[in-house]
Amino acid sequence: MNDTRREVVRALADGPVGGPELADRIGVSRAAVWKHVEALREAGFDVESDGGYRLAGVPEYGGAAVEYGLDAPYEVEYHDAVDSTNDRARELADEGADGVVVLADEQTHSKGRLDREWTSPSGGVWASVVVRPALSPAGVPVVTLAAAVATTRALREAGVDAGIKWPNDVLARDDGRKLAGILTEMEGEADRVNWVVVGVGVNVNVDAADLPATATSVRERVGDVERRAFVQRLLEAFHDLLGDSDAVLDAWREAALTLGERVRVETPGGELVGEAVDVEPPGTLVVATDDGERRVHAGDCEHLRPE
Template sequence: MVIIYYKQVTSTMDIAHDYASKNFPHGTIILADIQTEGRGRLRRKWISPEGGLWFSIILYPSIYLKKKIDCLGILISVAVYKALDIFLKEKDILNFKWPNDLELNKKKVAGILLESIYENNEIKYIIAGVGINLFVEQSYFQKYDIDATSLKDLVLVEDKLIILKEIRNQILSHIADYPDNWDYVFQFYKSRFPYIGSNAVNRLNGKEVKIVDIDDNGSIILEEENKIKKYPWGGISLEIKRITY
């Protein structure tokens, strides 16, 4: 197991790309206590103060996943969920938010970002960035008016490395078991996605949509302007209209 640790970096994603370009092995972890330029989807800033678990992992997908790469986001989301669940005082209290967030009480507690590098029209490697508000003080989010929350009061262990190793093991195991595990993984994700039937805003065009379903290929189905549209994982960003809850 290779874990490369930094006290502070701009982004673990950027450093992971450097190591991947040097052919560091599948499952290599870049870990930092603080990110000064952490990023989420659509280049949005990911706030990464001390106390969080901020890391990126280098992945070389199997031939099966290269053909169905849209499934990778859900595989990793479920792996992170299952790992965290082991260390929480209360079980099965998290939920998923499309496409890449884990929530506690419908507030963001973790996010996943995937970046793929292609060579000769084929995926060379993927970097998965994972950010978890593990031990971040709740007052931090209140101070800066951030719509997020922390797992700090719910975690059973104090050592981030123990949790990180379990997350890594779960990610690699879920990827190695694909496609045989897909039906179980998909049903697990869907059963903990509470937003089917909810209204949302398509952040790409500002239009209001209704979340109709998630299909068994991992795509989300929306009703937009009286038309049914389908988007793959990561193909759209949604802002849930919380007023419906």
């Protein structure tokens, strides 16, 4: 949604407002006002025109719907179905995009970390955000942690008791089944990041039968929720956290399921077993082993049963 159309939507929300008045207010022709109104109607907005234009309803989901009332500076590109929101976001990043969200109702060829298959049926929230943070490549893990915290906050607001398994899985606290996953990709140079794509997949209004046995959904836990509001809360929390790495780490610790647990971490250098005791900048897991504390920058973490 461009800036002019945003102004039109805001004016309609305060309506009714006549076409000539609206044209004068935003500095466009009456014909342009009509075109903007028709475009909004095609996008699903209910615009009444009795005695002036007035916004009577907002579409349930979609790019324009999420942008309307979003308190974060993102543009949203929406697809009913797409192979992968991360793939599309990388294309946009290569074209110079910044602050763009690729949102889809369904992904048809999505993958998670380590090229694992990720089920993305209709009804979930499948989104990838293109950002250009002032970070070195070594600092990018904090972006992943911020996305995990933002997702957890959105789930909790929806009524689901969720927590984070290091580094990027969001699980139900009671049984550890997976609610959401995060896949972060980047392009950069030795000292700076060119762009980061953060893909977030959340099982929102999805039947449990359409998910692996190790996963669960918001629908299964508390019933269906308004996806538009869910995405807005997630994006707003993510944007707020991006500018404060200390706040990200504190919030991640508060939401962590991993800290205090006995874990096995598969790292590029081999297997590590011990108790997860902390997370350090920019997202390093500290594990207390029989041979002392070890710091893990990347790996596949598994929670173990107490000995």
